[in-house]
Amino acid sequence: MKNKVLxxxxxxxxxxxxxxxxxxxxxxxxxxxxxxxxxxxxxxxVRQLPIGWTDSHAPGRYRLNRRNDDQLFGFVVxxxxxxxxxxxPKQRLFGIKRDGESGYVxxxxxxxxxxxxxxxxxxxxLAAVGVQDRVFKQAMAEPYYAKARDDALFIAVNCTEPGGTxxxxxxxxxxxxxxxxxxxxxELRTTFTVEVGTNKGRQLVEALEHETTDANTSHLxxxxxxxxxxxxxxxxxTENLPEIxxxxxxxxxxxxxxxxxxxxxxCTFACPTCFCSNxxxxxxxxxxxxxxxxxxGSCFTLEFSYHTGGYSRSSPAARYRQWLTHKLxxxxxxxxxxxxxxxxxxxxxxxxxxxxxxxATTIANDVKRSRANQEAKRLEEVxx
Amino acid sequence: xxxxxDQRPSxxxxxxxxxxxxxxxxxxxxxxxxxxASYTLQFLDPEQKKNYRFQPGQFNMVYLFGVGxxxxxxxxxxxxxxxxxxxxxxxGSVTFAMNRLGIGQCVGLxxxxxxxxxxxxxxxxxxLLVAGGIGIAPLRPAIYQLLKNxxxxxxxxxxxxxxxxxxxxxxxxxxxxxxxxxxxxLITVDYPSEAWTGPVGVVTKLLRRVRVDSSRxxxxxxxxxxxxxxxxxxxxxxYVPEDEIFISLExxxxxxxxxxxxxxxxxxFVCKDGPVFSxxxxxxxxxKDEV
Amino acid sequence: MEPGPYDIGLVExxxxxxxxxxxxxQVRKECRxxxxxxxxxxxxxxxxxxxxxxxxxxxRIVYASPQYIDTLDTASPVAAFVLVDFELRGCPVxxxxxxxxxxxxxxxxxxxxxTSPVCLECKRAGNVCVMVAEGTPCLGPITxxxxxxxxxxxxxxxxxxxxxxxxxxAEALCAHCEKTGTSKPxxxxxxxxxxxxxxxxxxVGDKYERQAVNN
Numbered sequence: 001m002k003n004k005v006l007x008x009x010x011x012x013x014x015x016x017x018x019x020x021x022x023x024x025x026x027x028x029x030x031x032x033x034x035x036x037x038x039x040x041x042x043x044x045x046v047r048q049l050p051i052g053w054t055d056s057h058a059p060g061r062y063r064l065n066r067r068n069d070d071q072l073f074g075f076v077v078x079x080x081x082x083x084x085x086x087x088x089p090k091q092r093l094f095g096i097k098r099d100g101e102s103g104y105v106x107x108x109x110x111x112x113x114x115x116x117x118x119x120x121x122x123x124x125x126l127a128a129v130g131v132q133d134r135v136f137k138q139a140m141a142e143p144y145y146a147k148a149r150d151d152a153l154f155i156a157v158n159c160t161e162p163g164g165t166x167x168x169x170x171x172x173x174x175x176x177x178x179x180x181x182x183x184x185x186x187e188l189r190t191t192f193t194v195e196v197g198t199n200k201g202r203q204l205v206e207a208l209e210h211e212t213t214d215a216n217t218s219h220l221x222x223x224x225x226x227x228x229x230x231x232x233x234x235x236x237x238t239e240n241l242p243e244i245x246x247x248x249x250x251x252x253x254x255x256x257x258x259x260x261x262x263x264x265x266x267c268t269f270a271c272p273t274c275f276c277s278n279x280x281x282x283x284x285x286x287x288x289x290x291x292x293x294x295x296x297g298s299c300f301t302l303e304f305s306y307h308t309g310g311y312s313r314s315s316p317a318a319r320y321r322q323w324l325t326h327k328l329x330x331x332x333x334x335x336x337x338x339x340x341x342x343x344x345x346x347x348x349x350x351x352x353x354x355x356x357x358x359x360a361t362t363i364a365n366d367v368k369r370s371r372a373n374q375e376a377k378r379l380e381e382v383x384x
Numbered sequence: 385x386x387x388x389x390d391q392r393p394s395x396x397x398x399x400x401x402x403x404x405x406x407x408x409x410x411x412x413x414x415x416x417x418x419x420x421a422s423y424t425l426q427f428l429d430p431e432q433k434k435n436y437r438f439q440p441g442q443f444n445m446v447y448l449f450g451v452g453x454x455x456x457x458x459x460x461x462x463x464x465x466x467x468x469x470x471x472x473x474x475x476g477s478v479t480f481a482m483n484r485l486g487i488g489q490c491v492g493l494x495x496x497x498x499x500x501x502x503x504x505x506x507x508x509x510x511x512l513l514v515a516g517g518i519g520i521a522p523l524r525p526a527i528y529q530l531l532k533n534x535x536x537x538x539x540x541x542x543x544x545x546x547x548x549x550x551x552x553x554x555x556x557x558x559x560x561x562x563x564x565x566x567x568x569x570l571i572t573v574d575y576p577s578e579a580w581t582g583p584v585g586v587v588t589k590l591l592r593r594v595r596v597d598s599s600r601x602x603x604x605x606x607x608x609x610x611x612x613x614x615x616x617x618x619x620x621x622x623y624v625p626e627d628e629i630f631i632s633l634e635x636x637x638x639x640x641x642x643x644x645x646x647x648x649x650x651x652x653f654v655c656k657d658g659p660v661f662s663x664x665x666x667x668x669x670x671x672k673d674e675v
Numbered sequence: 676m677e678p679g680p681y682d683i684g685l686v687e688x689x690x691x692x693x694x695x696x697x698x699x700x701q702v703r704k705e706c707r708x709x710x711x712x713x714x715x716x717x718x719x720x721x722x723x724x725x726x727x728x729x730x731x732x733x734x735r736i737v738y739a740s741p742q743y744i745d746t747l748d749t750a751s752p753v754a755a756f757v758l759v760d761f762e763l764r765g766c767p768v769x770x771x772x773x774x775x776x777x778x779x780x781x782x783x784x785x786x787x788x789x790t791s792p793v794c795l796e797c798k799r800a801g802n803v804c805v806m807v808a809e810g811t812p813c814l815g816p817i818t819x820x821x822x823x824x825x826x827x828x829x830x831x832x833x834x835x836x837x838x839x840x841x842x843x844x845a846e847a848l849c850a851h852c853e854k855t856g857t858s859k860p861x862x863x864x865x866x867x868x869x870x871x872x873x874x875x876x877x878x879v880g881d882k883y884e885r886q887a888v889n890n
Contacts, residue, residue, distance in 0.1 A: 035803040035830065060851070062808045079803055089799035093403045096449065102407035102428050102490040104449055106399050140395060140402045140641040246650075246668070249675070260851075262844035264816035265791065269798035276645030279403070279638050280787050283450035283778050290450040292403065296799055297644065301791040302841045304646060307636040308475050316842055318674035326648065333651035351794075351806045351816050352851040451784045477784035484783070 006213035006221065007194045011072070013208045014192070015046045017155070018119070020207055026117035026153060029085065031078065036064055038078035040085075040118070049120070050075060057164040057233065057344060060353025073120055073187050076163035077343050081272030082125050085116055086148045087136065089269075093279075093292040113148035119155045121181075123174030124166075124343035126156055128272030130180055134335040135275045153200060156181040160224045164233035165344030167357055171236070173341045175228040186221045193221050234344060236357040237364065242329035244364050249321060253363050258317035260352055265298035267346035267354075268323065273339050276304070299323050328360055393437035395641075396427070397494045402641050405447040405492025406432050411467065413487055416553035420518060422459065422471040423482065425493060436465050439500035440525035441632060441660045445640050446470060446478065447492030448485070454478035455637040455655070457522035458496065459554075462529065468493075471521040471553060497640035499660045501526040501630060506602040509628075510538040512594070514615045516545045516587055516607020522632050522659075523606050524554060527561070534566055541568045541594050545587030545611065548575040568594065587611060588618045598623035604660075606632040613671045616663050626664035633658050633666070650675060679705030683780055689715040691722055691750035703757040708780055711753045712773060714766035714869040718838050722750040723872035752873075761786060764819050766836040766869045772821050789820045790841040793833050797824035805832055812852050814865060817843035838870030845879040859887035 021028050022044070030043040031050055038050045054067045055075040067074050095107035129149070136145040159166075159175035168174030177184040182201035185192040193213050196202045213221075268274040278297035283290045297304055300319045305312035313319050331339030340356070347355045398404040412424035427433040438444075443457040454476060460469035474483045485491065503526060511530060515523050523542075530540055542561065546552050552571070562569045570590045572583040583590060587607070601624055605615045612631050619629050635647040635654035647654040650669045652661070669675050676698075684706030690696050703709055714720045725733055726749045734741035753759055763776055772788055779786035789795070793815035797804070805811040805827050813832035815824065819840040826833050839845065849862050857865075866880035 036808045037803040039801070039803065060807055061810075062804075064808075079808075080801065084801065089801070093401065094399060098449070102409070104407065104490060104492075106404065109399065135643060138642070140643075142643060143401055249672070260847050262792070262816040262847050263842055264794040264844075266794050266798060266804065266816070269795065275643065277639075277643070279453070279644060281447075281450065281452040282775065282787065283782050285774060285778050285781075287450060287778075287782060294403070294644075296795070297646070298791070298795060299645065299648075301789075301795070303790065305636065307634065312635070313674050315674055316844065322648075322675070330648075330651040334653070349804055349807050351804065351813070352847060450782045481783050 004195055006218050007196070007205055007210045008191050008213045008217065009194055009205070009208050009210045010191055013210075014072070016208060017204060018043070018045060020204065021117040021119075021153070024117075025115055027114045028117045028119055030119035031073070031075070033064065037062060038064070038075050040078070040080045040082065043119070046072065049073070054161075055163060057166070057348045058353070059165065059347050059355045060350055062348050069189075071187060073157045073185075074161065076159060076161070076166055077122055077124065077345065079270060079345065079349055081270075081343070081345065082118060082121060082129055083132065083272050083274075085118075086113075086129070086145045086152075087132065087142075087275065087277075087296075088144075089296045091144065091294045093294055095289065095291045097290075098288045110144070113144055113151070115151040115153075116148065117153040117155065120157045121154055122157065122159055122343075123177040124168045124171075124341045125272055126154060126177055126180040127168075127171075127173035127341040128343065129154075131273040131331075131335065131337055131339060131341065132275055134337065154181045154183075154197075155201075155204075156184040158184060158186045158221075158225060158228075160186065160228050162228050162232050163344060163348075165347040165355075166232050166342065167234035167236050167344060168342035169229050169232040169235070170238060170357075171338060171340055171342035176225045186224065188217070188220070193217060234342075234347070234355070234357045236340075236342070236360060238328075238338070241360065241364060242332050244367050245325050245329045245360065248363060248367055249325070251363050251366070253359070253366065254317045254321045257320050257354065257359055258315065260354055261316055261320045262352060263300040263302075263316045263319055264351060265300040266349050266351060267356075268298040268300060269296055270345040270349040271327075272343060272345065273327075273341060274298075278304075299326070324356060324360060327356070392500075393439065393442075393496055394435075395495060395497065396432050396436050398492070402494070403639065405445070405453075405494050407490050408468070408493045409490050410485060410487050416471060416555075417551050419475075420471060420473045420551075420553050421483065422469050422553075423485075423491075424460070425468045425470065425491065426466060427493075428490070433466050436468070436496075438462055438465065438468075438496035438525075440503065440529055441500040441522050442496035442498050443522070443637070443659065444468070444470065444493050444495030445497065445637075446472075446482070447494070448478055448481045449490075449492070451481040452478050453492075453638070455497075455640070457632075457659075459521040459524045460528075462525050463532070471518065471524075473518045494640060497637070497655055499656075499658055501604050501660055502602070503529055507536045508538065508600075510597060510601040511540050512596065512601055512603045512619075513540075513542045514545075514587060514603065514605045514607065514611075515542065516611040517547065517551065518553065519606035519608070519611075519632070520544060520554060523604060524557075526604060531561075531564075531567065538600060539568070540566065542570070543587050543590040543594070544569065544571045545590075545607065546571065546573050548573055549577045549580050570594065586614065588614045591618055591622070596622045596624065598625070602628045602630065604630050604632075609634070616670065620663070626667060627662050629663035630660055631663060631666070631670075632660050635659075676702065676705070681706045683708045683710060683777065686711045686716050686753055687713050689719045689722055689750040690747070690753060690756050691719075692746050694745075696747065696756055699753055699756050708760045709753075709757065710761045710763060710776060710780075711759050712763040712768045714764065714836060714838060715750075716753050717762040717764050718752050718870040718873040719750045720766070721869055724867060725750060726872055727867070750872075761788075763788065764837040764870075765821050769821050769823070791820055792816050792840040792843075793818045793820050793822065793824050793827070793837070796820050796822070797827045800824050800828060802827050805830060810855065812857050812861075812865060814848070817845050817848050819843075834865070834868055835876070836869045838873050839876055843875055845875045849879055849883060859883050859890065863887060
């Protein structure tokens with residue numbers, strides 16, 4: 001990765017890039033300051049980027065702060081991921097009215113998704129898109145997702161200053177973008193270095209004023225990346241974690257977490273990989289028109305596990321356990337990847353600040369300790 | 385896993401959208417018991433009618449205009465895919481509403497979804513079927529196939545548990561099966577009527593009345609959770625191997641394609657990895673609460 | 676009331692007088708589906724705040740001639756008196772939810788009224804969490820959805836006009852609010868508004884009140 005050719009562009013070229021994307025029919029989505037946070041919205045110019053802003057992250061706490069420079073991407077991740085663009089929070093799947101041979105006809109098809117160009121997405125967000133692809137772009141692809149996803153363009157930005165709840169380093173997804181991007185930028189003082197990921201990306205660079213990055217600058221980027229890796233706000237030891245979690249579904253710590261967890265579902269909606277949904281069939285008062293809607297759903301709600309005769313997961317402890325074990329353990333068997341990309345959103349945006357890395361580590365450490373004790377005891381018995 | 389998925393019949397749906405139903409018409413309706421009826425559905429679209437295929441144990445999502453959708457197993461013969469029978473107990477919104485529909489009316493359908501009973505893999509073996517109540521519905525397509533290819537299998541036994549004699553569904557057929565010499569059918573009831581002379585009690589008690597050769601028996605189980613659990617444990621104690629016990633699990637299937645997440649059972653999506661599982665594949669969670 | 680029977684009866688308001696307590700029994704008899712709508716009918720409402728007070732004292736303070744006032748000691752939800760088929764929360768109720776309940780009953784299905792917390796609606800709307808980003812106390816995590824996260828959408832905390840959600844973790848939320856600087860009396864006031872007499876708001880509110888008094 002480190003020997004990939006880098007190009008350098010001046011920061012002033014970024015507005016030109018946005019212009020080219022707009023001309024190519026893309027809706028450009030980038031980070032912008034809104035309601036006290038940096039969120040992904042449609043933007044039209046560089047001026048809308050969070051120039052000179054940064055964010056501070058702690059469990060259950062997020063604040064915007066002023067930087068002492070004019071960096072465009074001097075923050076980590078906001079409350080929103082790219083999920084909402086491919087898998088909208090509320091989506092009408094179809095409408096039906098009474099008519100025709102069956103008595104029912106489908107109304108006009110749902111409109112196609114816009115073509116999005118995402119500017120300023122992070123390595124963790126790219127990784128999350130890859131994780132969701134495995135859910136929605138399988139044999140029975142979700143049509144809206146597949147179309148939006150195939151049409152999308154990604155201009156990523158490498159993180160040089162990880163946040164307080166970041167742990168992409170532990171999950172192997174960042175801080176440097178390694179796949180899934182068309183272009184990956186690294187922000188320096190007056191320039192960006194650019195890595196090209198696709199032909200589409202190459203065409204964009206060629207349309208901009210660019211030069212090949214010199215060796216010193218290239219080395220500087222590597223140093224920045226190494227430094228970022230060493231300054232993650234959180235870490236998670238993933239070794240044997242799936243096995244440890246799945247073998248300890250009765251661990252007392254699940255109940256301890258449930259005393260703090262409100263089952264409010266914020267973590268699942270902030271999570272860029274959580275994919276669960278509810279399907280609702282509704283009618284109008286005339287009874288002649290029906291619709292089916294898909295909305296984001298959460299394993300933290302009681303109704304999520306409703307079936308004839310009761311609820312599969314009635315206790316909040318079982319629901320937290322389902323979420324965490326799904327994310328960090330069962331996902332591997334389902335999709336051959338972890339469900340967690342280490343973006344830290346579930347930690348920051350948990351209203352009471354429950355920390356997935358801390359809870360998983362508490363259980364893992366306790367299990368490892370008791371396993372070690374048992375082993376020591378066994379050896380002692382063998383010895384005596 | 386992937387290759388098994390590829391061999392499954394392709395899914396029929398409407399509007400090129402896996403979440404949109406195709407339309408079928410109710411062509412026959414048979415009351416099976418006080419709260420259960422069988423509906424025969426035919427696709428309106430001739431192409432869909434011609435191309436639809438399913439395997440025993442699979443289910444469809446049945447959609448009622450404006451009411452919603454429910455996962456219903458297919459209870460008819462897979463060799464007669466132009467008419468699909470769904471046997472429905474009226475317990476929820478959708479199934480109650482179904483009760484109000486008559487012949488000629490249309491319902492939506494997506495499917496078939498899920499895994500099937502491993503009939504091919506079990507050739508040459510004794511097959512022991514355990515059904516509880518409506519659980520006989522997803523087993524009936526397998527029974528049709530087993531009887532049609534009777535010589536390919538060893539002994540064939542059905543243990544069928546019902547609440548009371550009047551709750552028996554597929555009554556005429558079950559009686560025909562009982563008359564066959566190559567099919568041992570035992571029925572037990574929880575609440576006997578005065579006329580009932582057969583066994584009384586849970587279905588696992590019937591095990592005492594049959595000979596199980598654990599080295600050559602495959603077991604197919606479908607019933608309420610408590611029964612599934614008891615049956616699986618009984619067979620394990622009869623030394624039937626874990627990978628020869630197959631159970632059809634019920635969970636809240638909503639999308640059918642492993643995308644909505646509702647039916648997750650540990651690492652499994654019951655809608656696409658199941659509903660039919662080998663005991664071995666769900667051993668760690670089987671019978672556990674709150675998972 | 677015109678004599679019934681009615682397919683659907685909608686009831687607003689709490690039961691707070693002896694006359695209402697009698698009338699609701701008759702209403703129940705006349706309706707196939709009895710649906711209570713609004714915070715008053717489903718929790719006792721604001722007037723249920725008198726359940727914590729001395730009603731005789733209130734009567735003396737408020738009315739010039741208290742002897743004409745005939746009231747029960749408590750204001751209660753309708754469901755405390757008769758069987759209710761569906762409770763539609765909110766102060767006021769959401770009109771789309773009301774239409775959904777009526778439509779569903781006509782169509783013969785379960786009304787699709789989520790009992791989960793406001794947070795789900797808030798996040799689906801793309802709001803920035805006021806609790807996390809601003810430190811504003813918000814009852815959203817323990818409040819029944821249905822308003823479309825109206826208050827957080829305008830940058831203020833939820834004050835639970837829809838009452839407790841399913842498995843509302845009032846204890847956990849209040850512990851966190853206290854830890855982050857909300858005083859005990861404020862927590863009591865947060866819980867005791869439109870739906871303060873519903874559990875678990877009542878129990879947790881009472882607990883914090885006792886603690887506030889003891890301090």
